[in-house]
Amino acid sequence: MFWTLFSLAAAPFVGSFIGLLTLRLPAGRRWIATRSACDACHRRLGPLDLIPIVSFLGLRGRCRTCRAAIPIRYPLLETAALGVAAWSALAQSGAMVPVTAIFGWGLLAVAVIDAENxxxxxxxxxxxxxxxxxxxxxxxxxxxxxxxxxxxxxxxxxxxxxxxxxxxxxxxxxxxxxxxxxxxxxxxxxxxxxxxxxxxxxxxxxxxxxxxxxxxxxxxxxxxxxxxxxxxxxxxxxxxxxxxxxxx
Known part of the structure; x- marks a missing residue:
């Protein structure tokens, strides 16, 4: 159960990172060791802005400061990553759950980038x-x-x-x-x-x-x-x- 709960808890945060990665990597922007910020007003996002899925719903898909639309790709990819983790938990057990989830998350990232670019x-x-x-x-x-x-x-x-x-x-x-x-x-x-x-x-x-x-x-x-x-x-x-x- 530990590995299952760990994978499910980590999944939305991994999905959020995948969302950032699939935008910044094709654009040639920095994606390592950088703070998340609103693309419109460039305000650095705080902890309350970065809770996967929950923040998007709570802010109604808008930036807290400038009210610019938050890309829908973030909650979609967070949900997709959670689905990968859930599928992994149903199909595997023990340490194979996070290993399978890691493989699925990597495939999700490359699949999205290739589909779009x-x-x-x-x-x-x-x-x-x-x-x-x-x-x-x-x-x-x-x-x-x-x-x-x-x-x-x-x-x-x-x-x-x-x-x-x-x-x-x-x-x-x-x-x-x-x-x-x-x-x-x-x-x-x-x-x-x-x-x-x-x-x-x-x-x-x-x-x-x-x-x-x-x-x-x-x-x-x-x-x-x-x-x-x-x-x-x-x-x-x-x-x-x-x-x-x-x-x-």
Whole structure:
């Protein structure tokens, strides 16, 4: 119960940080060791302004000083992070609860940034892979070499696909960050889980493309889709549900 309560209590604060991260990192703004402030009046926010979800509701979505609208992304991501923690608690037990939540929170951050900016920053994907090695090895889920093999297999698979596509079509078919993200995922799920991650990812991607096509009456094939977001969904489901027997 300790790990479950800890994860649930930490989740909204992690979600608030993810909200800040997904705004500042793509904009090239400082996000480490900086005080939170209103983007409109630049007043530094106090403790009463920073209580996840509660402050947004209490202030009715407005800055206490200038009444500027607080981005809705903050309570949404705080709630999403809480949902990740709750799902982790339902699916795991003991120390696996916060470990699973940490993986989910990392995937949530990269998924949002890629969906909004078509960009997967190495400053997030590389530590995510390192955490996968550290947690899976320390908990006895993998041997020390296994996560490294998974990371190499994940990176190599998408890097090869990107190279072949560019050689045949003369233009990039994957973002440069996608191989690094699949490599980081491989450190968590192992090489046996990678085919299932790709199956989930492609399924989600095709579903999203179909919805977009129906909404717009036609599908713009030249418009890129955030494959990193789909990889994040596939990684989360594979971690929770395990690799498909046919894929592994």
């Amino acid at each position: 078509l960009w997967l920053p190495d400053v997030l994907t590389l530590p995510l892979g390192a955490a996968g090695w550290a947690f899976t090895v320390s908990l006895g889920l993998r041997t020390p070499l296994a996560p490294l093999i998974g990371a190499a297999a994940g990176y190599g698979a998408l890097a090869l696909v990107a190279f072949v596509y560019k050689a045949l079509r003369g233009r990039p078919g994957l973002g440069g960050g996608d191989p690094f993200l699949l490599g980081a995922i491989g450190a968590w799920v192992g090489w046996r889980g990678l085919p299932t991650v790709l199956l989930w990812s492609c399924g989600v991607g095709l579903a999203i493309a179909a919805i977009i096509s129906l909404a717009r009456r036609r599908l713009d094939l030249a418009r890129p889709l955030p494959f990193g977001t789909f990889l994040a969904v596939g990684a989360w489901l594979t971690w929770l549900l395990g690799p498909s027997p046919g894929a592994s």
